[in-house]
Amino acid sequence: xxxxxxxxxxxxxxxxxxxxxxxxxxxxxxxxxxxxxxxxxxxxxxxxxxxxxxxxxxxxxxxxxxxxxxxxxxxxxxxxxxxxxxxxxxxxxxxxxxxxxxxxxxxxxxxxxxxxxxxxxxxxxxxxxxxxxxxxxxxxxxxxxxxxxxxxxxxxxxxxxxxxxxxxxxxxxxxxxxxxxxxxxxxxxxxxxxxxxxxxxxxxxxxxxxxxxxxxxxxxxxxxxxxxxxxxxxxxxxxx
Amino acid sequence: xxxxxxxxxxxxxxxxxxxxxxxxxxxxxxxxxxxxxxxxxxxxxxxxxxxxxxxxxxxxxxxxxxxxxxxxxxxxxxxxxxxxxxxxxxxxxxxxxxxxxxxxxxxxxxxxxxxxxxxxxxxxxxxxxxxxxxxxxxxxxxxxxxxxxxxxxxxxxxxxxxxxxxxxxxxxxxxxxxxxxxxxxxxxxxxxxxxxxxxxxxxxxxxxxxxxxxxxxxxxxxxxxxxxxxxxxxxxxxxxxxxxxxxxxxxxxxxxxxxxxxxxxxxxxxxxxxxxxxxxxxxxxxxxxxxxxxxxxxxxxxxxxxxxxxxxxxxxxxxxxxxxxxxxxxxxxxxxxxxxxxxxxxxxxxxxxxxxxxxxxxxxxxxxxxxxxxxxxxxxxxxxxxxxxxxxxxxxxxxxxxxxxxxxxxxxxxxxxxxxxxxxxxxxxxxxxxxxxxxxxxxxxxxxxxxxxxxxxxxxxxxxxxxxxxxxx
Numbered sequence: 138x139x140x141x142x143x144x145x146x147x148x149x150x151x152x153x154x155x156x157x158x159x160x161x162x163x164x165x166x167x168x169x170x171x172x173x174x175x176x177x178x179x180x181x182x183x184x185x186x187x188x189x190x191x192x193x194x195x196x197x198x199x200x201x202x203x204x205x206x207x208x209x210x211x212x213x214x215x216x217x218x219x220x221x222x223x224x225x226x227x228x229x230x231x232x233x234x235x236x237x238x239x240x241x242x243x244x245x246x247x248x249x250x251x252x253x254x255x256x257x258x259x260x261x262x263x264x265x266x267x268x269x270x271x272x273x274x275x276x277x278x279x280x281x282x283x284x285x286x287x288x289x290x291x292x293x294x295x296x297x298x299x300x301x302x303x304x305x306x307x308x309x310x311x312x313x314x315x316x317x318x319x320x321x322x323x324x325x326x327x328x329x330x331x332x333x334x335x336x337x338x339x340x341x342x343x344x345x346x347x348x349x350x351x352x353x354x355x356x357x358x359x360x361x362x363x364x365x366x367x368x369x370x371x372x373x374x375x376x377x
Numbered sequence: 378x379x380x381x382x383x384x385x386x387x388x389x390x391x392x393x394x395x396x397x398x399x400x401x402x403x404x405x406x407x408x409x410x411x412x413x414x415x416x417x418x419x420x421x422x423x424x425x426x427x428x429x430x431x432x433x434x435x436x437x438x439x440x441x442x443x444x445x446x447x448x449x450x451x452x453x454x455x456x457x458x459x460x461x462x463x464x465x466x467x468x469x470x471x472x473x474x475x476x477x478x479x480x481x482x483x484x485x486x487x488x489x490x491x492x493x494x495x496x497x498x499x500x501x502x503x504x505x506x507x508x509x510x511x512x513x514x515x516x517x518x519x520x521x522x523x524x525x526x527x528x529x530x531x532x533x534x535x536x537x538x539x540x541x542x543x544x545x546x547x548x549x550x551x552x553x554x555x556x557x558x559x560x561x562x563x564x565x566x567x568x569x570x571x572x573x574x575x576x577x578x579x580x581x582x583x584x585x586x587x588x589x590x591x592x593x594x595x596x597x598x599x600x601x602x603x604x605x606x607x608x609x610x611x612x613x614x615x616x617x618x619x620x621x622x623x624x625x626x627x628x629x630x631x632x633x634x635x636x637x638x639x640x641x642x643x644x645x646x647x648x649x650x651x652x653x654x655x656x657x658x659x660x661x662x663x664x665x666x667x668x669x670x671x672x673x674x675x676x677x678x679x680x681x682x683x684x685x686x687x688x689x690x691x692x693x694x695x696x697x698x699x700x701x702x703x704x705x706x707x708x709x710x711x712x713x714x715x716x717x718x719x720x721x722x723x724x725x726x727x728x729x730x731x732x733x734x735x736x737x738x739x740x741x742x743x744x745x746x747x748x749x750x751x752x753x754x755x756x757x758x759x760x761x762x763x764x765x766x767x768x769x770x771x772x773x774x775x776x777x778x779x780x781x782x783x784x785x786x787x788x789x790x791x792x793x794x795x796x797x798x799x800x801x802x803x804x805x806x807x808x809x810x811x812x813x814x815x816x817x818x819x820x821x822x823x824x825x826x827x828x829x830x831x832x833x834x835x836x837x838x839x840x841x842x843x844x845x846x847x848x849x850x
Binding site for chain 1: 388391392395409701702705706737738739740741742743744745747748758761763764765766767768769773776777780781782784785788789790791794797798801813815820821823824826827828829830831832833834836837838839841842844845
């Protein structure tokens with residue numbers, strides 16, 4: 138049994154707890170024992186991306202304390218995992234002790250599909266999900282963590298799931314955190330282009346590794362009155 | 378005249394661009410084609426990634442030894458009979474070039490494409506000095522006729538549908554309306570041919586300047602830069618200090634990555650290596666060669682360890698093609714010479730963060746730019762750094778401070794985070810209609826302008842979590 142600490146992420150915690158529960162089920166199915174360090178809150182990405190590095194450092198400090206001794210930290214989010222992996226070491230580059238801890242934690246932090254496929258070597262979790270599904274590769278998982286085949290491999294192993302290609306899949310959906318509010322019209326235009334490709338794919342369900350992008354995409358689908366549903370990858374993998 | 382006193386209103390510019398249906402159609406057509414061309418050209422070379430690394434390394438080496446390579450370049454160009462001028466800023470560069478034109482009685486000037494001359498607002502200065510200036514790159518010629526500025530590093534007119542160019546030619550040149558690009562090019566060629574023959578001075582940019590040999594390298598597809606440097610009596614080349622390369626051998630890396638990253642070509646159609654002015658016994662080439670080497674904020678950037686890497690830029694335009702913001706906004710929205718991700722770094726660096734404070738924020742940090750940059754500039758890292766500087770110097774808008782302030786207040790401890798959820802659920806009761814929120818108040822109204830808002834779960838994950846038998850960890 139592999140012990141892992143779940144970093145559930147702030148959005149999943151408050152908005153999509155069922156995604157967190159699905160992630161736990163999937164990890165357990167893959168042979169992990171899952172702990173949830175209850176002192177966790179947010180990785181600080183929202184502050185960091187907006188230039189508020191002092192505020193981000195406070196939250197990152199908390200993260201480092203909470204997860205200091207976790208053998209592996211798994212998040213149902215490529216974006217938050219990427220924040221820890223890519224930016225934490227830079228955020229603490231001027232404080233050697235914290236910098237070392239940040240690098241150590243960065244080396245133990247994974248996005249869910251990444252952990253399943255790269256670390257555990259699993260693709261088939263025995264899931265069944267009878268629907269036509271398309272996959273949107275979220276930017277930070279794709280270009281930050283280099284996740285291309287991992288989520289697709291997991292989806293291909295799901296029984297009764299028909300995977301269809303998303304045109305221009307690697308184009309950003311336009312979420313970008315506070316960008317979606319500050320540059321609302323632009324974010325809306327990028328979203329609209331993404332929704333067009335989702336609808337053109339013929340999928341009933343669009344999935345991704347991040348609830349943030351999915352929140353934006355599902356908000357757009359709902360506003361459009363589309364029948365396509367947005368679901369996190371963990372929800373599909375937990376299906377039986 | 379050119380120096381910009383006011384803040385670039387990026388958000389309004391973008392909103393205007395989004396309402397411009399013709400621009401949106403045009404960008405929607407042009408950008409995917411450029412991206413595909415680059416991706417195919419890069420995929421063709423198994424050594425692509427090592428070429429990128431080599432290019433970045435050479436550029437970093439140059440930047441670390443810049444003054445010594447510039448000194449070497451200067452003495453080589455001088456030894457070849459050229460004159461080297463140093464310009465510390467745009468105004469100095471304009472004075473140098475207009476004085477040259479005036480003192481030599483130059484009335485007619487042809488130019489090939491050069492972003493550096495755009496950066497120093499050269500054309501209006503030359504016109505005030507009594508010379509006519511004609512852009513000879515087809516796209517630049519169109520932009521000049523339209524009284525606009527280039528919107529892209531290598532495709533200056535990418536924002537303009539062909540139909541608008543047809544209309545422009547009818548109006549400005551009095552020719553019949555031609556629809557096909559090749560007919561429009563023929564019309565321009567006829568006009569420009571006469572200009573080449575009459576011009577006394579040719580002004581170009583420089584893609585690479587070789588310190589070892591004093592060679593100026595100009596890359597183009599139309600042959601107009603070659604005519605600009607071959608026919609007129611005087612050649613003035615304008616380059617930023619970062620364009621110098623140590624050896625001629627370094628070109629092999631850069632010519633490959635530039636052509637493939639910019640246009641997806643295996644090689645550019647014309648690569649001119651100009652080594653000195655016309656020598657005794659030679660039948661063509663300029664009698665006078667002037668090289669203007671421009672700082673204009675670059676040495677300040679060089680001294681900035683977090684942003685220095687932006688000086689690696691070879692102006693290929695790949696980051697613009699790849700950027701989803703640029704694709705929708707177009708280049709003009711950035712309100713400056715340099716648009717797209719590299720512009721969002723260079724404009725604040727050159728013109729001041731205060732005027733360009735919104736530019737570094739105009740990105741989802743999707744990193745598409747970093748993935749394609751042939752010299753591996755860490756554009757997302759620089760955008761993040763500039764955002765931090767904007768916040769540190771008090772340039773962040775009130776709404777950002779509110780949003781981030783609230784966010785960090787409520788995420789500082791689990792208790793506060795649970796409280797935030799409870800407060801949110803209370804507010805949600807007032808806002809939700811039929812299980813949906815279609816309108817949120819300021820500062821979140823931007824969200825619901827384009828999307829339905831999600832509902833907070835009735836109980837957060839942490840309240841639903843049941844540790845396995847032994848408890849956590």
